[in-house]
Amino acid sequence: MIEDYLKCFSKLRTDTSPTRWQATTNYRAPYKPFLLLAVMDLIAQGIIQTNFIEFSADLIDIFDLYWDRVMGQEKASNPVLPFFHLHRDRFWHLVPVPGKEQVLADMPQIRSIGPLRQLVLGVTLDGALFEMLLDKGSRDDLRRVLIETYFAPEVRPKLVELGQISAQSFQYSLELLGRSKRRFKLRESREGRDRYHTVSRSTAFRRVVVKAYDFTCAMCRIRVFAPEGQAAVVAAHIVPWSESYNDDPRNGMALCRLHHWTLDQGLVSVTPDYWIEVSPVVPTDEEGAKPLLSLTGCALLLPAERTLWPAHKALKWHWKNVFCAEAPTHLW
Numbered sequence: 001m002i003e004d005y006l007k008c009f010s011k012l013r014t015d016t017s018p019t020r021w022q023a024t025t026n027y028r029a030p031y032k033p034f035l036l037l038a039v040m041d042l043i044a045q046g047i048i049q050t051n052f053i054e055f056s057a058d059l060i061d062i063f064d065l066y067w068d069r070v071m072g073q074e075k076a077s078n079p080v081l082p083f084f085h086l087h088r089d090r091f092w093h094l095v096p097v098p099g100k101e102q103v104l105a106d107m108p109q110i111r112s113i114g115p116l117r118q119l120v121l122g123v124t125l126d127g128a129l130f131e132m133l134l135d136k137g138s139r140d141d142l143r144r145v146l147i148e149t150y151f152a153p154e155v156r157p158k159l160v161e162l163g164q165i166s167a168q169s170f171q172y173s174l175e176l177l178g179r180s181k182r183r184f185k186l187r188e189s190r191e192g193r194d195r196y197h198t199v200s201r202s203t204a205f206r207r208v209v210v211k212a213y214d215f216t217c218a219m220c221r222i223r224v225f226a227p228e229g230q231a232a233v234v235a236a237h238i239v240p241w242s243e244s245y246n247d248d249p250r251n252g253m254a255l256c257r258l259h260h261w262t263l264d265q266g267l268v269s270v271t272p273d274y275w276i277e278v279s280p281v282v283p284t285d286e287e288g289a290k291p292l293l294s295l296t297g298c299a300l301l302l303p304a305e306r307t308l309w310p311a312h313k314a315l316k317w318h319w320k321n322v323f324c325a326e327a328p329t330h331l332w
Ligand SMILES: [Zn+2]
Pocket: 217, 218, 219, 220, 221, 222, 255, 256, 257, 258, 259
């Protein structure tokens, strides 16, 4: 009966404190409602199709979208907490890693991704609840209960909008993957940029590009995650979006913050056969510049999927218009 789950969703065990939590969340911790909204978004988009929920990059991404837009930067997002603690609400069942059943049963709290991955494979929901979540009408009813119970009236429209932004971001991800199979265009039309909300666009571009590089910096190959699960890399446009309106994954690469900045500043660029070139303006006699200089002649990390490799046209544009080459070169 959906009434049982509407009641469950309205009575989640959450931390309540007028000093720790703000009026917009009715002075309650919003971790669990945000995670359940994110799960519903993934079910609605067909990303979760069976009754097994993993602590995936998509789940973290959508949880963070809700958190950042409603809570701001005052409190750090942490999707690990509700992923573990929801098991106290009866309908959320942790699936232990084989052999770790007792350790997990004795664990009072998990706050970071390391122990979560060591002990938990994923989550199953009550079968009846999962069936309801597959149905749009029931899903909307359950979503409404979360929004009306845990959020003040003035932020409820924002949560509805975030649900739409999340859905649009998945549609745009699919569109970008489709675009990557067609001929590459350096610039997209200005009109195209207004079809999606800016946040949907950036979320989709990041999702597609960062996954293509398996969360690894294409230059230094760093692959690390915050304790709460967020990857260190971002999705960089090769030809800036303001110049090209182009979110084609072939106009992107996953880079750590430092190498994103060096690419944007023209201190590094990439040759037609995907070797990294460091600008001659970087001093060779400074100890502190050596980590950057050591990238010279290193191969760029490329996605496993050939259709997602950076486009030559985009790299050429970067070389000619952004790279501080000083002396003209004949590589392009
Ligand atoms: Zn890097």
